[in-house]
Amino acid sequence: MAMRQTPLTCSGHTRPVVDLAFSGITPYGYFLISACKDGKPMLRQGDTGDWIGTFLGHKGAVWGATLNKDATKAATAAADFTAKVWDAVSGDELMTLAHKHIVKTVDFTQDKLLRIYDLNKPEAEPKEISGHTSGIKKALWCSEDKQILSADDKTVRLWDHATMTEVKSLTFNMSVSSMEYIPEGEILVITYGRSIAFHSAVSLDPIKSFEAPATINSASLHPEKEFLVAGGEDFKLYKYDYNSGEELESYKGHFGPIHCVRFSPDGELYASGSEDGTLRLWQTVVGKTYGLWKCVLPEEDSGELAKPKISFPETTEEELEEIASENSDSIYSSTPEVKA
Numbered sequence: 001m002a003m004r005q006t007p008l009t010c011s012g013h014t015r016p017v018v019d020l021a022f023s024g025i026t027p028y029g030y031f032l033i034s035a036c037k038d039g040k041p042m043l044r045q046g047d048t049g050d051w052i053g054t055f056l057g058h059k060g061a062v063w064g065a066t067l068n069k070d071a072t073k074a075a076t077a078a079a080d081f082t083a084k085v086w087d088a089v090s091g092d093e094l095m096t097l098a099h100k101h102i103v104k105t106v107d108f109t110q111d112k113l114l115r116i117y118d119l120n121k122p123e124a125e126p127k128e129i130s131g132h133t134s135g136i137k138k139a140l141w142c143s144e145d146k147q148i149l150s151a152d153d154k155t156v157r158l159w160d161h162a163t164m165t166e167v168k169s170l171t172f173n174m175s176v177s178s179m180e181y182i183p184e185g186e187i188l189v190i191t192y193g194r195s196i197a198f199h200s201a202v203s204l205d206p207i208k209s210f211e212a213p214a215t216i217n218s219a220s221l222h223p224e225k226e227f228l229v230a231g232g233e234d235f236k237l238y239k240y241d242y243n244s245g246e247e248l249e250s251y252k253g254h255f256g257p258i259h260c261v262r263f264s265p266d267g268e269l270y271a272s273g274s275e276d277g278t279l280r281l282w283q284t285v286v287g288k289t290y291g292l293w294k295c296v297l298p299e300e301d302s303g304e305l306a307k308p309k310i311s312f313p314e315t316t317e318e319e320l321e322e323i324a325s326e327n328s329d330s331i332y333s334s335t336p337e338v339k340a
Contacts, residue, residue, distance in 0.1 A: 003286045003287040003295075004286070005249070005251055005253075005282060005283065005286050006293070007253045007280040007281055007282045008048070008049045008280065008281040008291075008292060008293075009049075009278055009279075009280055010034075010044060010049040010051070010278060010279040010280065010281065011277075011278055012042060012051055012054075013034065013036040013038055013040070013042065013277045013278065013279075014036075014038045014277060015036050015037035015038040015061070015277055016036065016037050016256070016259065016273075016274065016275040016276070016277060017034050017035070017036050017259060017260070017273030017274060017275075017277060017278065017279055018035055018036065018037060018061075018062075018063055018064075018259045018260065018273065019034070019035035019062075019063065019064045019065055019105070019259070019260050019273065020032060020033065020034045020035065020065070020260050020262055020271055020273045020279065021033050021065060021066040021067055021262065022046055022067070022262055022263075022264050022265055022271070023046070023067040023068070023069060023070065023071035023265070024069035024070060024071070024265050025265050025266060026070050026071050028071075029045060029046060029047060030046040030047065030071070030264060030265050030266070031043060031044065031045065031046050031052070031067060031071040031088070032044045032045070032046040032049070032264075032271055032279070033065045033066065033067050033074055033088075034065060034273055034279055035062040035063060035064055035065035035076060035077075036061075036062055036273075036277070037061040037062070038061070038062075038277075039058045039059065039060055039061055039062055039078065039080075040054050040055070040056065040058070040062070041054070041055045041058075041062050041065045041074070041076050042054050042055075043055070043074065043088060043091075044279075046264055046265075046271075047264065047268070047269065047290070047291040048281075048291045048292050049279065049281050049292075053091045054091075055074065055076060055084070055086050055091060055093075057084060057093050057096075058076065058078040058080055058082070058084065059078075059080040060078050060079030060080035060081075060102075061078060061079040062076050062077065062078045062079075063077050063078060063079065063102070063103065063104045063105060064076065064077035064103070064104060064105030064106050065077070065106070066106050067088060068088075071088050072087070072088055072089060073085060073086065073087065073088055073094070074086040074088040075106040076106065077103035077104060077105045077106045078102075078103055079102045079103075081098065081099050081100065081101060081102060081103065082096050082097060082098055082099065082103065083096075083097040083099065083103045083106055084096050084097070085097070085119060095119070095122045097117055097122070097126075099115075104136065104137055105136075105137065105138055105139065106139075115127070115128055116128075116148075116161075127164065136150055136151070136152050137151050137152060137153070137176065137179075138150065138151045138176075138178070138179045139151075140179065140181045141181075142181050142183070142186070142188075142201045143186065143201065143202060145161065146160070146161055146162070147159060147160060147161060147167065147201075147202075148161055149179065149181060149188060149201060151176045151179045151190075152176075153175050153176065154171060154172050154173070154174065154175055154176060154192075155169055155170065155171050155172070155176075156169065156170040156172075156176060156179065156188075156190060156199075156204070157169045157170075158201075158204055168203065168204045169204070170190075170199070170204050172190075172192045174192050174193045175192060175193075176190060176191070176192045177191045177192055177215075177216065177217045177218065177232075178190070178191045178216075178217060178218040178219065178260070179191075180219065180220055180221065180262070181201055182201075182221050182223075182225075184223070184225075185225065186200060186201040186202050187199075187200070187201060187207065187221065187225075188200070188201040188204070189219050189220065189221050189228075191216045191217065191218060191219045191230065191232075193215060193216075194211050194212045194213070194214065194215055194216060195209055195210070195211060195212075195216070196209060196210045196211075196212060196216060196219045196228065196230055196240075197209040198221075208245070210228070210240060210245045212230055212232070212238055213234070213238075214232050214233055214234035214236065215232045215233040215234075216230045216231070216232040216233075217231065217232045217233065217257065217258060217259050217260070218230065218231055218232070218258065218259065218260045218261045218262075219231075219261065220261050220262045220263045220270060221242065221263070222242065222263050222267050222284065223263060223265065223266070223267040224267055225242050226241070226242060226243075226267075227239055227240065227241065227242055227248070227284065228240040228241075228242045229261055229263065229270050229282075230261065231254075231258030231260075231261045231272050231274075232257065232258055233257045234257075235252050235254050235255065235256060235257060235258065235274075236250050236251065236252050236258075237249075237250065237251055237252075237253065237258065237261070237272060237282060238250045253272075253280050253282075254272065254274035254275075254276050254278065254280065255274070255276040256274045256275030256276035256277075257274065257275045258272050258273070258274050258275075259273050259274060259275065260272065260273045261273075263284075267284055268283070268284055268285075268288070268290050268291075269281050269282060269283055269284060269290070269291070270282050270284065
């Protein structure tokens with residue numbers, strides 16, 4: 001029988017979750033940071049959603065958050081006109097980068113300028129790149145930091161870091177809602193309206209595009225480029241075959257629009273953040289034993305199915321018997337909630 005997708009719910013935030021990011025794979029696993037309008041970005045163990053700590057210091061909604069590859073540093077962008085850099089191990093604030101306007105995401109401001117800071121020289125004036133005609137929503141390093149990708153309302157621009165000049169731009173007929181850069185293959189994932197578009201991050205040339213049934217706020221490509229996941233205004237997560245564009249799965253789990261979705265660095269799961277104030281972790285391959293998910297297949301004994309060898313928190317023996325009878329082919333479970 002088909003197994004049902006059972007997400008892990010990571011509670012703790014009190015307002016909408018608007019951005020999230022995974023670290024790379026470290027000797028201690030990988031990590032997940034979330035940005036929330038409650039002003040308290042949180043760090044979690046990436047594969048389980050277990051809360052590690054909260055970065056305290058912002059005095060306004062946090063709109064953007066990211067981790068460096070080895071998860072030793074975090075950076076956040078907020079409505080209090082600051083971007084902050086944190087020690088992700090100790091939780092200490094390392095520096096505050098003051099701006100004249102709300103910072104929508106790390107490394108840039110809402111005043112139509114890209115600012116590049118040297119974190120080894122926080123007292124130095126940042127380099128500035130002008131050219132956008134509306135507030136910048138996203139800025140990403142690409143091509144081994146030789147180029148920068150940025151997006152404002154309806155335009156995506158590619159910049160040369162050495163010359164600080166624009167290389168090329170793309171203009172869309174509606175607002176760009178998200179942008180993801182995939183270093184392996186130099187792929188740029190852009191969402192706008194119901195469209196999920198793939199472009200070369202080097203030239204901005206189009207690769208392919210898909211249409212979703214609803215307005216999409218965020219999309220993420222699997223590290224092996226097998227699948228694509230997306231979420232948006234209809235509260236649903238969509239999973240597509242990247243090569244064919246076929247919709248493989250769709251399901252609801254959140255109780256509000258989905259603002260952000262990202263695959264983990266190993267591709268085993270993806271995380272989603274929503275207006276409902278929660279993060280949820282979803283398995284890429286449902287039924288696989290991974291993290292807090294456990295799949296126990298029944299054993300055959302004299303033609304009868306054995307009792308599943310699995311325990312549920314605060315679950316009685318009678319309830320286990322009922323669960324076993326309802327799922328005679330297999331039993332699949334997850335810890336229902338990871339609390340901060």
